Structures are given as C-alpha cells and as structure tokens.
Amino acid sequence: MGATMNRVKEVIVVEGRADTEAIRHAVDADTIETNGSALPEETLAAIQLAAQTRGVIVFTDPDFNGERLRKLIAAQVPDVKHAFLTKSEAGLHVKHHSLGIEYAQPDDIQQALSQVYTLDKEPSGLSDITRADLRKLGLLAGANAASKRQALAEYLHLGYVNGKQLYSRLHMFGLKLIDVQQALLSLGEDKGKENE
Numbered sequence: 001m002g003a004t005m006n007r008v009k010e011v012i013v014v015e016g017r018a019d020t021e022a023i024r025h026a027v028d029a030d031t032i033e034t035n036g037s038a039l040p041e042e043t044l045a046a047i048q049l050a051a052q053t054r055g056v057i058v059f060t061d062p063d064f065n066g067e068r069l070r071k072l073i074a075a076q077v078p079d080v081k082h083a084f085l086t087k088s089e090a091g092l093h094v095k096h097h098s099l100g101i102e103y104a105q106p107d108d109i110q111q112a113l114s115q116v117y118t119l120d121k122e123p124s125g126l127s128d129i130t131r132a133d134l135r136k137l138g139l140l141a142g143a144n145a146a147s148k149r150q151a152l153a154e155y156l157h158l159g160y161v162n163g164k165q166l167y168s169r170l171h172m173f174g175l176k177l178i179d180v181q182q183a184l185l186s187l188g189e190d191k192g193k194e195n196e
Contacts, residue, residue, distance in 0.1 A: 008113060010055035010081065013047055013073060015066065018102035023059070026106035027113060032056075037065040039072050051077045057116055059083040061100045062090050062160040081116040084159030085109075087150075115157045117173045126174035131167055133177055137184060139166060148184075155183045 008029035014020055020031040032046050050056050058073050058080050060066030074080055089112070091103025101109070134140045139149045140163045153161045156179070158169045170180065 006110065008057070010057045011047075011050035012083075012113070013056055013058045013060070013080075014101055015060055015069065016102070019059075019061075019100065022102045022104055022106075023109060026104075026109035029113075034069055037069055039069060044073075044076055047073060047080075048077055051079055056080045057083050057113065059085075059101060059112065061085075062087050063099050067160070067165075079118075081118050082159075083112045083116045084157050085112050086154045087160060112157065117157070127171040127176060129167070129170050129175070129177050129180060133180075134163070134167060137180065139163070139180075151187050152180065152183055155187055156180075 005026070005028040008027050010029075012023055012029050012031045013034065014023065014031050015034050015036065017033060020033060023029055023031060032043065032050060034043055047056055056073075056077060056079075058070050059082075060069045062085055070082065074082075085101065085104055085108060087099055089104050089108040090099040090101060104112075131140065138145055139152065145163070149161060149163065149166055153159065153166065153169075156175065158166070158173070161169055169175075
C-alpha cells in the first residue's frame with residue numbers, strides 16, 4: 001500500500017459488511033455493523049460499550065432506514081457523533097436502485113468523517129432558528145423548497161432532511177440563523193429576503 005490511511009479513534013456504526021469494506025478502503029477504522037435496520041440488544045450493548053471506551057460515530061445510509069437507525073441509536077446512546085453523506089455521494093450517480101455508504105468514494109467518506117456533529121446537550125438554548133425563519137428563507141414551502149433544503153443540508157453536512165428534520169437537525173447541532181443565512185449566501189440561494 002502507498003500512503004498511510006488516517007486512523008479514526010472512534011468506532012464507526014454502519015449498517016452492513018459492504019459499508020465496513022468501503023470505510024476500510026478510505027480510513028483505518030473499526031466498525032460495528034447493525035446488519036440492517038433492526039437494532040438487536042447485543043448490537044446496542046456493543047455500541048454503548050464502544051461509546052464509553054472510544055466514542056462512536058453513527059454513519060448510516062442517507063435513506064429512511066438509515067435515519068431510523070440513527071434515531072434509535074442516538075436515543076439510547078446520546079453521546080454519539082454523527083457523520084453524513086449526501087445522496088449523490090452515497091451512490092445516486094450509480095445506475096442502481098439503492099443508496100449506501102458502500103457506494104461512496106473514499107474521498108467522500110474521509111470528508112464526512114472529518115466533519116462529524118455531536119448533539120447539543122441543551123438544544124433549545126443554542127439555536128435561535130424558528131420555523132418562521134425557515135419559511136421566510138423558502139426552506140419549508142414553495143416551488144423550490146425541497147431542492148433548496150437539500151442544497152443547504154449538503155453544504156452543512158446534515159444528511160438527507162425533509163422540512164421537519166431540517167428544523168430538528170439545526171437545533172440538534174446548535175446551528176444558528178446566521179449559519180443558515182451564510183450558507184445560503186455561499187450557495188447563491190438567499191432568496192428569502194425577497195419574500196419580506
């Protein structure tokens with residue numbers, strides 16, 4: 001092998017063996033596989049132990065089952081970190097019917113793992129974003145709301161989000177209105193002021 005791979009200290013939780021293989025092509029890391037969308041007690045116990053000893057990064061597919069697993073794990077192990085891939089990074093460009101970490105390029109995996117989020121312990125105390133703000137910025141309703149929301153989520157590395165999930169993730173990770181406004185400016189998407 002040529003270059004030395006970056007070592008990830010935390011244990012990475014993925015959905016299956018193919019995800020583990022993709023991660024090992026990108027970084028030097030240990031994984032725990034959930035083996036699908038179920039979360040057996042023994043797997044949860046292993047995740048809890050890893051969280052206490054090394055830390056855990058949840059890195060699930062950007063789809064319904066991946067989000068469901070992420071929520072189940074975060075509810076039981078609140079100190080986990082979260083890494084996200086966009087749908088295009090997770091294989092949307094591949095002529096394939098499903099998305100997954102297993103289809104991601106090593107560079108995309110490395111970038112996602114370098115930009116992890118930790119849940120804010122006091123989510124209501126740090127984020128000043130309201131649903132009215134998101135509506136005004138055109139992220140909750142309107143002709144282009146879904147594409148604008150997806151562009152923002154990709155820019156901020158929030159994973160796939162619908163309107164409700166966007167609000168929740170922004171609060172979960174303690175992001176502020178100014179963060180959203182600056183991201184939209186960078187994306188050339190700041191059309192919300194036109195609606196004032």
